[in-house]
Amino acid sequence: MDTRTIGDTPVQTINEGLASVKTSGKVFYNPVQEFNRDLSISVLTAFVTNYKTDGVSDAANVGIKCDNGITVLEALSATGLRSIRYAKEVPRIKEIIANDISQKAVESIRENVVDNKVEDLVTPSHNDAIMLLHQHKRQNQFSVIDLDPYGCPSIFLDSAVQAVKEGGLLLVTATDMAVLAGNSPETCYSKYGSISLRIKSCHEVALRILLQCIEAHANRYGRYIEPLLSISADFYIRVFVRIFDGAHKCKYTLSKLSLVYHCTGCDSFVLQPLGVVKKNEKNNQDKFCLPTNVPVNTKCEHCDHTYHVGGPIWSAPIHNKYFVNEVLNNIPKHLKTAQRIQGVLNVILEELEEPPLYYTLERLSGTLHLETPPMLIIRSAILNAGYKVSYTHCNKSSIKTNAPGRVIWDIMRCWSTNHPVSKKRMVEGTPVYSILSKKSEKEYSFELHPEATPVSKKSGLVRFQANPLPFWGPGIRATAMVGDEKLTKSRRNQGKRKREVSEEKVEFQQDNVQ
Numbered sequence: 001m002d003t004r005t006i007g008d009t010p011v012q013t014i015n016e017g018l019a020s021v022k023t024s025g026k027v028f029y030n031p032v033q034e035f036n037r038d039l040s041i042s043v044l045t046a047f048v049t050n051y052k053t054d055g056v057s058d059a060a061n062v063g064i065k066c067d068n069g070i071t072v073l074e075a076l077s078a079t080g081l082r083s084i085r086y087a088k089e090v091p092r093i094k095e096i097i098a099n100d101i102s103q104k105a106v107e108s109i110r111e112n113v114v115d116n117k118v119e120d121l122v123t124p125s126h127n128d129a130i131m132l133l134h135q136h137k138r139q140n141q142f143s144v145i146d147l148d149p150y151g152c153p154s155i156f157l158d159s160a161v162q163a164v165k166e167g168g169l170l171l172v173t174a175t176d177m178a179v180l181a182g183n184s185p186e187t188c189y190s191k192y193g194s195i196s197l198r199i200k201s202c203h204e205v206a207l208r209i210l211l212q213c214i215e216a217h218a219n220r221y222g223r224y225i226e227p228l229l230s231i232s233a234d235f236y237i238r239v240f241v242r243i244f245d246g247a248h249k250c251k252y253t254l255s256k257l258s259l260v261y262h263c264t265g266c267d268s269f270v271l272q273p274l275g276v277v278k279k280n281e282k283n284n285q286d287k288f289c290l291p292t293n294v295p296v297n298t299k300c301e302h303c304d305h306t307y308h309v310g311g312p313i314w315s316a317p318i319h320n321k322y323f324v325n326e327v328l329n330n331i332p333k334h335l336k337t338a339q340r341i342q343g344v345l346n347v348i349l350e351e352l353e354e355p356p357l358y359y360t361l362e363r364l365s366g367t368l369h370l371e372t373p374p375m376l377i378i379r380s381a382i383l384n385a386g387y388k389v390s391y392t393h394c395n396k397s398s399i400k401t402n403a404p405g406r407v408i409w410d411i412m413r414c415w416s417t418n419h420p421v422s423k424k425r426m427v428e429g430t431p432v433y434s435i436l437s438k439k440s441e442k443e444y445s446f447e448l449h450p451e452a453t454p455v456s457k458k459s460g461l462v463r464f465q466a467n468p469l470p471f472w473g474p475g476i477r478a479t480a481m482v483g484d485e486k487l488t489k490s491r492r493n494q495g496k497r498k499r500e501v502s503e504e505k506v507e508f509q510q511d512n513v514q
Helices: 031-050 081-089 103-115 129-135 154-163 185-192 202-219 249-256 321-329 338-350 361-368 375-384 405-418 431-436 488-493 503-513
Strands: 002-006 009-016 019-023 070-074 093-100 122-126 142-147 164-174 223-233 236-245 257-263 269-273 276-279 286-289 307-314 389-392 395-401
Touching: 009 031, 009 081, 019 081, 019 103, 031 070, 031 081, 031 142, 031 164, 031 223, 031 236, 031 321, 031 338, 070 081, 081 093, 081 103, 081 122, 093 103, 093 129, 103 122, 129 154, 142 154, 154 164, 154 202, 164 202, 185 202, 202 223, 202 236, 202 249, 202 257, 202 307, 223 249, 223 321, 223 338, 249 257, 249 276, 249 286, 321 338, 338 389, 361 375, 361 395, 361 405, 361 431, 375 389, 375 395, 375 405, 405 431
Parallel strands: 070 093, 070 142, 093 122, 142 164
Antiparallel strands: 002 009, 009 019, 164 236, 223 236, 257 269, 257 307, 276 286, 389 395
């Protein structure tokens, strides 16, 4: 990044990928989201390669207008960096519209488009994003729509699902993770139509809440989604879904959604599908039914505590493994975050598709106040018992498995035999007392299983990213998050919730010491 002054205004030059843009700092830009933009370029490259428009030549070059190529709308463009990068790094592009409601942002986009010499591919647009989407819902629909707002994307979804072509791609980012992760379930319901839960697998719950929200908007217009890739990274989530027409297919949505029963004591969870699809014995056609039973009692079978009910969430697969493989094969080598993309996508390929959600190792051992077992030992015990287990890209200590909850807690009971809990922890009415007071149904083997170590770990891939920068986060609206003053607000807010020590308290502590 370079900074120079034009008049009294400092102008910053941001170099990312093959693009170079200038901003005076009054237009939003966050360098932490470079991974987001790099991943989007990889996904678009795979998308146009495998789902290209008829008549598009395989030899279509990057940066050259393709008359039969795809049309892209970046509805919330800010500096225009993402659109310019798409133009210079993704093949088979016909047109990209870089839109923003801010006049200053559009002026910045226009200048950056000229500086990067992509005027024939990128068209700046000064419009309200929702109005622009509505203008394209019946004609001139887009092949790709990219929504990367500051906060919640739900207000754009109704118009976006109408403005994308049949089989087109919708890219959606949400950064309001506090809402999606259970800190404000009533707000989550008002914005996404789903109740969030404060659960250890909250990041996967967030992805599934966003997917069900997009599906709900699409169903209103006889359309449905196919998730290609769903990512939880840093401080945001990002989903890539295809949109299809089909009123009959919308009937299957009910069986793709579930309520989540979350135990307030031991953090166990049980899913209740909203609908069931059965085969009609007479004509072998699908029959749509409602579930006839509840999967839980009023109290948790493991710890005798009550449940919270969340959802509905998307409980069908959140990735298309074939497409993820295609993305892996189409990662441009010049991307700065290519290694991280490769690592994350390999973990996703190893993820179990079902069942949804996951446990975490520290929560299992923390609930029972036990010495935390090595991850390989627990994974081996699950595999030795005949079940499947995997990590999830959402959490580096995740345990995603098709083993029922009773098996997981039985394994922890067996672990406690040789690593006993302190007697003072065994208080009646607590989860540790309720769980460890019961005997394990059988003895589980902790012998190291040959498949306990995933291939991605053996290969030494960058699977889980550390915090990319000091004071990293979603940033400040309408501010370029670069330069010496990039995060003054973040620095100022560090420790703001800590109480200041009063003079009386200091004197009291000094008197006690004396």
